[in-house]
Amino acid sequence: MLTPTGSLPQHLKPVSSAIQGSSLSLTPQPDAQNPLQLNVPLPPPTAESRREAVRQATAAADNASTMIRNARGAQQKRLNAMKVSRTARPDDLKKAGDRMEKVVERGAAEVKKIVDAAKKVLEGG
Numbered sequence: 641m642l643t644p645t646g647s648l649p650q651h652l653k654p655v656s657s658a659i660q661g662s663s664l665s666l667t668p669q670p671d672a673q674n675p676l677q678l679n680v681p682l683p684p685p686t687a688e689s690r691r692e693a694v695r696q697a698t699a700a701a702d703n704a705s706t707m708i709r710n711a712r713g714a715q716q717k718r719l720n721a722m723k724v725s726r727t728a729r730p731d732d733l734k735k736a737g738d739r740m741e742k743v744v745e746r747g748a749a750e751v752k753k754i755v756d757a758a759k760k761v762l763e764g765g
Contacts, residue, residue, distance in 0.1 A: 690762045701755040
């Protein structure tokens, strides 16, 4: 539903025409109770569009997982450099490494949870 804020009735026709003229195949309809409101019914997604959305969600999850692994590797290099140069105590380095692993695990679990939820919604219909 598109509700123009502060719109005047003369703006509805150009907005409606622009929506109809787009490549989205949508047909806005004026609302019976509110003359400043356009209702734009959206068609249900097709099986093909759902599969494509699942594919894109999976690709985004893979990308996020790669970024998490890369960040983990970069942090491990920093910690190893500190260890070699002896700029930090071994106990502090161990604590930092443990914290880093917990953050990585939380991030990976969050990505998995989000993608699984998206897949469930998209595949469930």
